[in-house]
Amino acid sequence: MSMLMIGSLFGLVTLLLMFSGAPIAFALGATAVVFMAFFMPAASLDTITQNVYEEMSSITLLAIPLFILKGAAIGRSRAGQDLYAAMHVWMNKVPGGLGVANVFACALFAAMAGSSPATCSAIGSAGIPEMRKRGYSPGFAAGIIAAGGTLGILLPPSITMILYAVAAEQSLARLFLAGIGPGVLLVFLFAAYAVFNYKREFRRAQTAFATHGTTSSMLDREDFSMRQKVEMLPRVLPFVVLLIGVMVALYGGFATPSETAGLGALLALVLIAVVYGVWRVKDVAPILSATLKESTMLMFIIGMSLLFSYVMSYLHISQGAAQWIVALGLSKWLLLATILLLVIILGFFLPPVSIILMMTPIVLPPLKAAGFDLIWFGVLMTIVMETGLIHPPVGLNLFVIKNIAPDISLRDIIWGVMPFVGLMLLSVVLICLFPGIATLLPDQVMGPVPAAR
Amino acid sequence: MSAEIQPGVPVGLAAAPEPRPASEVDPATPSMLMPLAMLLVRVNHVMVAFGMVALLAASAVLTSSVVTRYLFKSSTDWQDETAVFLLVGATFLCGAFVQSIRGHIGIEAVSSLLPSTLDRVRLLLVDVLSLCFCALFAWKSWTLLHEAWVDKQTTSSSWAPPLWIPYGLMALGMTLLSLQIAVQVAASVRRLGSRQGAT
Numbered sequence: 001m002s003m004l005m006i007g008s009l010f011g012l013v014t015l016l017l018m019f020s021g022a023p024i025a026f027a028l029g030a031t032a033v034v035f036m037a038f039f040m041p042a043a044s045l046d047t048i049t050q051n052v053y054e055e056m057s058s059i060t061l062l063a064i065p066l067f068i069l070k071g072a073a074i075g076r077s078r079a080g081q082d083l084y085a086a087m088h089v090w091m092n093k094v095p096g097g098l099g100v101a102n103v104f105a106c107a108l109f110a111a112m113a114g115s116s117p118a119t120c121s122a123i124g125s126a127g128i129p130e131m132r133k134r135g136y137s138p139g140f141a142a143g144i145i146a147a148g149g150t151l152g153i154l155l156p157p158s159i160t161m162i163l164y165a166v167a168a169e170q171s172l173a174r175l176f177l178a179g180i181g182p183g184v185l186l187v188f189l190f191a192a193y194a195v196f197n198y199k200r201e202f203r204r205a206q207t208a209f210a211t212h213g214t215t216s217s218m219l220d221r222e223d224f225s226m227r228q229k230v231e232m233l234p235r236v237l238p239f240v241v242l243l244i245g246v247m248v249a250l251y252g253g254f255a256t257p258s259e260t261a262g263l264g265a266l267l268a269l270v271l272i273a274v275v276y277g278v279w280r281v282k283d284v285a286p287i288l289s290a291t292l293k294e295s296t297m298l299m300f301i302i303g304m305s306l307l308f309s310y311v312m313s314y315l316h317i318s319q320g321a322a323q324w325i326v327a328l329g330l331s332k333w334l335l336l337a338t339i340l341l342l343v344i345i346l347g348f349f350l351p352p353v354s355i356i357l358m359m360t361p362i363v364l365p366p367l368k369a370a371g372f373d374l375i376w377f378g379v380l381m382t383i384v385m386e387t388g389l390i391h392p393p394v395g396l397n398l399f400v401i402k403n404i405a406p407d408i409s410l411r412d413i414i415w416g417v418m419p420f421v422g423l424m425l426l427s428v429v430l431i432c433l434f435p436g437i438a439t440l441l442p443d444q445v446m447g448p449v450p451a452a453r
Numbered sequence: 454m455s456a457e458i459q460p461g462v463p464v465g466l467a468a469a470p471e472p473r474p475a476s477e478v479d480p481a482t483p484s485m486l487m488p489l490a491m492l493l494v495r496v497n498h499v500m501v502a503f504g505m506v507a508l509l510a511a512s513a514v515l516t517s518s519v520v521t522r523y524l525f526k527s528s529t530d531w532q533d534e535t536a537v538f539l540l541v542g543a544t545f546l547c548g549a550f551v552q553s554i555r556g557h558i559g560i561e562a563v564s565s566l567l568p569s570t571l572d573r574v575r576l577l578l579v580d581v582l583s584l585c586f587c588a589l590f591a592w593k594s595w596t597l598l599h600e601a602w603v604d605k606q607t608t609s610s611s612w613a614p615p616l617w618i619p620y621g622l623m624a625l626g627m628t629l630l631s632l633q634i635a636v637q638v639a640a641s642v643r644r645l646g647s648r649q650g651a652t
Contacts (some may be wrong), residue, residue, distance in 0.1 A: 017582070021575060023557035028581040033586060033629065049593045053541070053623060059533045060538040066544060068517070069508055094576060262515025262536065265508075288505035296504075299544040349560055380610045388543045 007317045010035060022413050023423035024354055025300035026135030027267035030306040035311050044314075048307060056299070060166055063261035064302075067157050071290045072260070074384040077276045079239055080122025082110055086232035089224045096198030098134055100191045102127040106148025107187045109156040112268075116389055119431040120149035120256075120400040128405045134204060137410040139416025140165060140197055146413065147190055148395040150386040153352065155183040156247075157261065158204035160352045160385060163302065164378045167309075167360040171375075172257045173250060175299065178375050178441040180429055188445050189423045197419075198223040238271050251445060298353060305357035318361035332370045333432075335378075339363045340384050340428070347388025355385060380428055387424050390417045481640040481647075490636045495631060497550040504543040512538040531612045541619045545626025549633040577641045584634040591631045594624035 013034065017027040044317045056062070057379075074080075087101035094100055114358050124145035130140035156176035165172035206239045208214045248262045251253040255263060269287075273279035278287075311320045330338065348356045348422060366406075367377055389397045390413060401413050431437050518532035520605045551557055559579070564572050598620040600606070607613040 018560055019563055020582070021559045021561050022561045022577055022579040025557055026586050027559065028588065030582055030586040033589060045589075046593060046596065048596045049590060049623065052590075053597075056544075057537050057619065059537055059543060062511075063538055065508060065540055065543065066512055071514065101629075123558060177628075190568055196463060249519065254523055258533070259515045259519050259535070262512040265512040265518055266516050269509075272490050285505065288508055289501055291508060292504045292547045293551055293554070296544050296547040297556050300548060300551075300557060303544075349562070352560075 003316060003320050005034075006039060006315055007320055010312065010315070011031045012315055018056045019348075020198055024350070025297075025304040025435065028301070028303035028354070032304070032307045032311040033080060035315065040311070040317055044445065049312055052303045053344050055181055055310070057305045058163060058166065059256075059258040060172060060174045061152070061299075061302060064162060064298060066258075066290065067114050067159060067162070068158075068298075069265040069291040070268045071115040071118050072294075073265065073272055074109070074113045074239065075115065075118035075122050076290070077272040077278055079112075079272070079276075080105075080237040081126045082232075083109055084123050084126045084130075086236045087231050089232050095202075097194035098131055099136065099140075099194030102131065102144050103148050103187060103190045103194055104366035105152045107155065108240070108243070109184070110149065110152035111183075112239055114152055114155075114157050114159065116149045116152040117396055117400045119152045120145055120397050121404055124401060125146065125404045128382065128401070128408075136198070137199070137201060137412075137416070138200065138405070139412040141416070142401045142405065142408050142413040143418075143420050144194055145415030146390045146417045147402070147423075149336075149397050150389050150424070151183055151186060153386055154379075156180070157257070157264070158382070159298075160356065160382055161378065162257070162358045163353055164360070164381065165320070167356055168364055168374050168378060170378065171446075174442040174446055175375055176250070176257070176380050177306050177445055178379050178438045179382065181437045181441050182300075182379050182427060185430065185437055186383075186424065186427050189427060193419060221253035227409075235275065237433045238275055242267050242271055247365075252347075253259065255279050270388050273411050277358075301351070301353055302357065304313060305354055309357055309361050313361055321362045322365040326364070326369055332372075335370055336372065336380075338433070339367065340380065343381055343384045346387065347385055352382075352385040352388070356381070372438060373435065376431070376435050376438050376443065380431060383424055383428055383431075387421050391421055397436070473538065479637070479640040481644040482636060483639050483643050486636055486639050490543070493549065493553070493629070493633055493636060497547075497553055497633075500546040500626075500629070501550050507539040511536040511543075530610050531614075533607045534608060534610060534612060534614055538614070538619050538622070542622040542626075545623045546629070547628035548626050552630055552633045552637070573641070573645055577638065577645060580634055580638045580641060584631060584638055587631040587634055589628055591624065593629035594620065594627050598624045600603040 010031070014028075014031050018024065019030055020027070022030070032090060032170055033045070033048065036048065045381075084102070084105045088098060090102070091097035091101035097309040103122045105127065106119055107121055110116070112124070113119060124142075127145055128141045131144070132138060152158065158176070158179060161175050161179060162172060164170070176303045220439060221364055242264070245267070249263060269284070278284065299395045309318065325335070328335075343359065346359070350358075364374060364377075368374060389395060391397065395417075398410065398413055398417065401408070402410055478487065478494060514532050514536050518529070521527060521529065548557075551630045563575070567575060598617055601616040601620050606616040608616060
């Protein structure tokens, strides 16, 4: 059978099993096993388990459950509400400050917890009611939180970045650093839009007041004393210290990324025990079992995806597809645009984890040949996958918001989120125009990339 | 041990169809399999407890690695591998528990397109497929374990712990997972059969 035939058949079987509704992990594993049985030496079936174990037993990959634990520990404590309340009090003077406070709180929380849905739910459950009380339109309030939550997979430590670093064989520490610049850019864009839209809604409320005398809570003023401001600090500081401490451990050369995961998880548990008194078995057990549920599901997908890409590469399907892409002779930027579009489309159906492990063997060789920096591309790919979290049909964050604010219609949420999707795509363009946004920080901290790459 | 899901934080991509508390056995389970189903519930609880301890232990081990390196300037290699074993164990041993609450996510896009009877058949076929795969994987894990035991295989590091530890965890976990899916398949078949008998 020709290469093309096997490749097409492989793609077809994958799609069929995936869309049959089988768990993604088992669908990928079954596809791999079926093709091993038909197209690979008989002995290869005997080694599937060894294969999966050897690919999975990397401590970098296995840091993922610990990063999830750290996120779950912080996500289930009151840290989110406290962080939000502090931001709210401190940003009060800025016009549209409440929206900006929400964006900042999301960013900080995302950096600590590393999980997008957890961020949405922790900050949103306090932030959305508060914004609506202050007269923000429901869609706008939902949009800020949904978009703010996506910062979780861009700011370190990000699970998607761990996978990308492993799949693309790039330095994880460097990739983490490369995410910070774009993360800050997005925070800035989101905050600017929050101020802009606030002013628009404020003017609308003023006009409504002038013409019909309808008052809006948006026109009310609220002031906080210095004392109130200072009182908010002690509850937030420990978490900021945790955040900075972990970063220093990682970039000061004290710990590897996986050790950081263990250290971060343990510190997070200690902090919620000390600050919030969450230390009894009945308090900690739900955190651990929620972590196990999510990490087991994820690690199964990862393990089976690795088996899947092993088969794809053994049968030369990934290489064939990569050569085919190169042979298309697309110009450099058209190639990049096509690949990012493909990532967006896959993002309609698949979680980032599977997209990365299935796509990288195919798209990285052509991108490398075209002279793109793979760390830089990892950041772009992450941002593009993030948009998949907030646009339909999957849009996990949309459903998280729907869950915490059931009375906002999904339609309003989606329209409120769309401007933020636009901003994220704008940032992709900006990072293409100015690659330094992503690469400057890692180059400064870790020195330029060795030429051998 | 509570198995509640934190409100607002879905564990996966698509919400599980009907999350059932883990402490419950599907009432449609054939009576012959009831003891096995009930045993699995109990075993899964033990495995989750192990997983919890393993998570904490792995965090502690990795933290100790940072501390000893900083204090004694000595690098040791046992920490990474211990953490790997613990986390591999936690992952595989909890696979059956996650399956019991239908926590292994899939793309449920077609379910809304099919009439409900056909959708039940689809779900059954999907479970049978998962069962075949997991059973094969479990069987190959046992052969791998046997090989590692007989040949006294170790990892390639200087600490060189025996490989039967992680392989054994994997074999046990995949076997539990296969049994769990088998029980679920039996329950679906029975439910489907009784439905057709009724109409």
